[in-house]
Amino acid sequence: MATPINFPEANAVLQKPASMTDEECCPLPILRTDDGQCISQWQLGPEELISINQTHCVTIGILSGRTQPPMWVQGSAPALEQQNESNLVLHARAEMKAAGLWNEDADYGGEVANAVLQLVQVLSYQGHSGGSHAQTLALFEKLARFQPLGPLTNDPAEWMEVVGQVGGTQLLWQNRRQPDAFSTDGGKTFYTLDGPEGRDFIHTAADFKAAA
Structure with a gap:
């Protein structure tokens, strides 16, 4: 209670x-x-x-x-609401209001602005220094975009088979940690769909046994 x-x-x-x-x-x-x-x-x-x-x-x-x-x-x-808000929250609120993100015709009825404001309020409440603020933003952006924090490995548990019908096309595996990464050899090498090189650049996965 x-x-x-x-x-x-x-x-x-x-x-x-x-x-x-x-x-x-x-x-x-x-x-x-x-x-x-x-x-x-x-x-x-x-x-x-x-x-x-x-x-x-x-x-x-x-x-x-x-x-x-x-x-x-x-x-x-x-x-108490306005006087307790930090400069960061006041800045976010004012900028989103000026941009029309709470207008009646805003995308998703203003819920995107509400969601962003909640995230900014949490960030402000945590009371970061300049260094930890930057590190928190960088780490959050990676995780929120479903990006891995370390190199992809050839651990079989890290890859799932997504194409493998008998008599069908070549087998294809998708990485569980980075959904845009695909492999044709069970995770030994892979390409990415969203990276700057695209599927034309083949990456070599790290050896998970050596990493362990």
């Missing part, structure tokens, strides 16, 4: 009802605004984050009898 947390902008604490135990309820730090809002922040555990990523849903419970006051749920409190 999510845990209420204190935050720098909190200016009041709502105490638990006298009829409830500490196990049933705990004090709630809030930001009480002049227009009648009570804003709190809640920290989610790892299992809850996994569940939200899978379902895109949260569950809200309020012990208020048969009704409840108006409320909202979002990723961060409205009063």
